[in-house]
Amino acid sequence: MLQGLFLILVSSALVNNFVLSRFLGICPFLGVSQKVETAVSMGWATTLVMTVSAVVTWTLERYFLLPLGLEFLRYVVYILVIASMVQTVETVLAKTSPALHRSLGIFLPLITTNCAVLGLALLVSLKGYNIVEAAVFAVGAGLGFTLALSLLAGIRERLEWADIPAAFKGAPIVLITAGLLSMAFLGFTGLVAQ
Amino acid sequence: MGRILLQSPGPHLGSPEQTRQIMWLVVLSLLPASLAGVYFFGFGALVVLATSVAAAVVTEYLWIKYVRGKEVRADGSAVVTGLLLGLTLPPGISPLYAFIGAVVAIILGKQVYGGLGSNPFNPALVGRTFLLISFPVVMTTWQAPWDATTTATPLSLLATGGPLPSWGQLFWGNVGGSLGETSVLALALGGLYLIYKGYIDWRIPTGVLGSAALFSLALGIPVTTTLFSGGLVLGAFFMATDYVTSPVTPAGRWLFAIGIGLITMVIRQFGGYPEGVSFAILLMNAAVPLLEKLTWPKAMGAVQ
Numbered sequence: 001m002l003q004g005l006f007l008i009l010v011s012s013a014l015v016n017n018f019v020l021s022r023f024l025g026i027c028p029f030l031g032v033s034q035k036v037e038t039a040v041s042m043g044w045a046t047t048l049v050m051t052v053s054a055v056v057t058w059t060l061e062r063y064f065l066l067p068l069g070l071e072f073l074r075y076v077v078y079i080l081v082i083a084s085m086v087q088t089v090e091t092v093l094a095k096t097s098p099a100l101h102r103s104l105g106i107f108l109p110l111i112t113t114n115c116a117v118l119g120l121a122l123l124v125s126l127k128g129y130n131i132v133e134a135a136v137f138a139v140g141a142g143l144g145f146t147l148a149l150s151l152l153a154g155i156r157e158r159l160e161w162a163d164i165p166a167a168f169k170g171a172p173i174v175l176i177t178a179g180l181l182s183m184a185f186l187g188f189t190g191l192v193a194q
Numbered sequence: 195m196g197r198i199l200l201q202s203p204g205p206h207l208g209s210p211e212q213t214r215q216i217m218w219l220v221v222l223s224l225l226p227a228s229l230a231g232v233y234f235f236g237f238g239a240l241v242v243l244a245t246s247v248a249a250a251v252v253t254e255y256l257w258i259k260y261v262r263g264k265e266v267r268a269d270g271s272a273v274v275t276g277l278l279l280g281l282t283l284p285p286g287i288s289p290l291y292a293f294i295g296a297v298v299a300i301i302l303g304k305q306v307y308g309g310l311g312s313n314p315f316n317p318a319l320v321g322r323t324f325l326l327i328s329f330p331v332v333m334t335t336w337q338a339p340w341d342a343t344t345t346a347t348p349l350s351l352l353a354t355g356g357p358l359p360s361w362g363q364l365f366w367g368n369v370g371g372s373l374g375e376t377s378v379l380a381l382a383l384g385g386l387y388l389i390y391k392g393y394i395d396w397r398i399p400t401g402v403l404g405s406a407a408l409f410s411l412a413l414g415i416p417v418t419t420t421l422f423s424g425g426l427v428l429g430a431f432f433m434a435t436d437y438v439t440s441p442v443t444p445a446g447r448w449l450f451a452i453g454i455g456l457i458t459m460v461i462r463q464f465g466g467y468p469e470g471v472s473f474a475i476l477l478m479n480a481a482v483p484l485l486e487k488l489t490w491p492k493a494m495g496a497v498q
Contacts (some may be wrong), residue, residue, distance in 0.1 A: 035485075036487065037485065056265055075449065077430065100323060101289050114333045115272075136250070137405035151480045151481060151484065152482060154481070154482075154483030154484040154487070155314045155478075155480065155483055157483060158312075158314065159307070159314075161312075162307055162308040162312035163275060163308035163309065163312065164306070164307060164312070165261065165262060165306065165308065168306045172306075173307065176302065176306055177314065178475070180302070180303075180314075180315055181475070181480055183320075183327060184315075184323070184473055184477045184479075184480060185466065185477070186271055186323075186471025186473070187457070187461055187470055187472075187474065187476070187477065188461070188465065188468065188473075189466040189467065190465050190466020190467070191460070191461070191464050191465045191466070
């Protein structure tokens, strides 16, 4: 049981990293990775949203959508849950840490449309996890997202001083770096049998 | 009033040791391993090495001169990148792949970031990993020493439970494997020379090999097999110690090296690839900025 949960955690954080091998959530990955501190905060915010929404959507799926035969409403219901979660996080952040709220800017409400969060909820129902497995899967996905985001942010802080050829400045070099990072993460392939 | 106060920005102590000299010394220290590769695997190995070095140097020259429009300064780093890439390739591989790998290593691994000093990842390993995931079959077809037949590497024998070579064979290097990774003796000669000259930090090879050894003790794998097979020694002495892509703080170097040792062993033991050194080094390369942030010493008198 514990070993199974550990494998789910490793799988969703490293082997099938949401950003670097499932290519979900690329928008915040590129948008909020300029500074490490902001990237880490964004990672925690997303992890929180992911975990809570995975548990809530799992419960709704099990006790509301499935018994009533309303599976076709899945997307609408999931987005509703995620959007209200994000709204809550944003309200709390705006009150408790205005500076962080400002630095996350538009990307905080955009967690709603972060395909990694919706993708996570859909993967949970696809894989038929129970509620504990779903929560562990979500925590792993969030940690993996935070890891990918902070690694890229660390490198990008360095690139500020690099003499990058004009054609590669800005988005191109970030995409190349993301590609190389994703290539390095391929090393985890096969760590957990899927 | 005849005296003039001369003011100039630091550093004030010059050193005769320039980048170029260090790079040539690294090439010199890789010579035993290259010779061992050619000795064990024959003329084909020499062709692979020569292609890789030539392609790296020519690519770097053309890029700097025609793409950047700058004056080319021969700092020797392209020779090191080409040689290191060549040493990580299977000896019987077609030189075409060495050429592709070297071009990728120089352009994607280094020059798009602005050249030597700005690249986040070790260029030679970018080239090698690119080849490994693009041409997995070619990159894992190994040639037996003094023989054109194909063979298995010690690590794949370990994974499949085949008969392991003796530690003497592993030490001298007459086993299957990448061109320059098989002879522990030749690699250690070069690596220890670089440590003796003070060009690489002893902490990094010690941390990589030490953590891998402890990990294999904990799992009950023979330590000699862990240390003497695969690319661990080559990576520990010559790739993890790359100035540009390793941390500058001593504590950061320990964490970096231990991370490489552990990730390598996790990939070897539990992963889909029989060897994980190159992935481990690339992954820890990516973590270098964060490790330095974490271990940056406080300025004296600073108040937090």
